Each structure stands twice: as structure tokens, then as C-alpha cells.
Amino acid sequence: MKRLICALALLSVSGVSIAQYDMAGSEFVSSDYQMNRSSAVGQGNRANIQQNGTSNLAIVIQKGGNQAQIKQSGSNNTAVMAQRGIANNAEIIQTDANNVAYIAQSGAANSASIEQSDFDNEAYIIQKGKGNVTQIIQNGVNRSAGVIQNSSGMAIRVIQH
Helix, strand or coil: CHHHHHHHHHHCCCCCCCCCCCCCHHHEECCCCCEEEEEEECCCCEEEEEEEEECCEEEEEEEEEEEEEEEEEEECCEEEEEEEEEEEEEEEEECCECCEEEEEEEEECCEEEEEEEEECCEEEEEEEEECCEEEEEEEEECCEEEEEECCCCCEEEEEEC
């Protein structure tokens, strides 16, 4: 339930809208019991979702010209991205099980990366503005991290082992 509420909250980020579905088969790789969804509005959006394992969920929503990549292996991992603006770049890599990651970007030339391994980790990045950079790396069990950037030109790295 917690995952569903967080996913719905992220998807309601103002200005993100879903107008069409454009799923290119070569860009989506999945195994049994995987769910991935991508929606893009505008030109120059690119989303790459790769999943191996069982019961993983990946959602990408884009408006403008943005890049998104999600790689998941293991089971019960959740990755959600919402991008609005131009030249935003986001990546989520998750291995093992029960990890949750959310990235929301609004503006231009923002970069966000979440990498999680092991079990029961949760991370979120919210970026508004221009030229922000955030990286979260979590290895271990039951780690949690969140970054909110509401300006421009900010950079932060969070590493937890």
C-alpha cells in the first residue's frame, strides 16, 4: 500500500500529463510477471527499461525532450520516473528485492541517479530548476534517502553502505 500511495503521489506532479502511449518493442525487455509502462509527450524523449526477475514494476512518464533508464533485477522492485522539461536525464538501477525508487524532474538539464542493491531500500529525488545533479547509492538492508532540489546548479551525492 505504501508503494502505491507513493507512486500515485509522484505521478501527480504538476505539469506531467499522459497524452499518448509509444512503446517501442526493442526498448523494453522483460521477464515473467514484470510490468513496465512508458508514456511520452513531445519529441526527443527516450526511455529504456530492462527487467530481469519477478514482480518488478517500472513506470516512466515524460513531457519535453528527456532521457530515462531503468534497470531492475531480482524481485518486487519498484521504479517510477516523471520528467517534464528539456534535457533532463534520470537513471535507476536496482538489484535484489523489495527496493523502491522515485525520481521527479521539472526544468532543464537536471541529472538524477539512484542505485540500490540488497533488500528493502527506498530512495527519492525531486528536482525543480536547471542544472541540478543528484546521485544516491545505497548498499545494504533497510536504507532510506531522499533529496529535494528546488533551485538551480545544486549538486549532492548520498552514499550509504
